[in-house]
Amino acid sequence: MNYETACKLLIKQTIKTEDNPDAILKRMNQGQPPVPGQITSILLALKVVEEVLKDKGSIDKDLASALFLITVKTQQLFTAGIKSGVDWPPLLKEDLLRIGSACESIFSGV
Numbered sequence: 001m002n003y004e005t006a007c008k009l010l011i012k013q014t015i016k017t018e019d020n021p022d023a024i025l026k027r028m029n030q031g032q033p034p035v036p037g038q039i040t041s042i043l044l045a046l047k048v049v050e051e052v053l054k055d056k057g058s059i060d061k062d063l064a065s066a067l068f069l070i071t072v073k074t075q076q077l078f079t080a081g082i083k084s085g086v087d088w089p090p091l092l093k094e095d096l097l098r099i100g101s102a103c104e105s106i107f108s109g110v
Helices: 003-012 022-028 036-053 062-085 092-108
Strands: none
Touching: 003 036, 003 062, 022 062, 036 092, 062 092
8 A cells, every 4th residue: 555545545534425435434423333444454554654754744634634533533433332332343442542543653753
């Protein structure tokens, strides 16, 4: 996966439209877990983005927004789902924490 593809994948995961029914934010907002392989693809894309941006001083606004949403909003939706009785997959919480850590590394450069 190259940088451009990784960025597009991450941004697409935060767009909740009818044309994008499998976006992680849309699925979790509906109380549905990510599709198989979705978390793996997100983590791979984050690794690619982190590698390219580690020495950069700035980040694209759309990408920054996607990173924020994929970190914060997914965890909020996870918590809201638990409160409303959604039975999330057993490892989803840990996966979301890994996503958050990867996004933090991108922003901090560490």
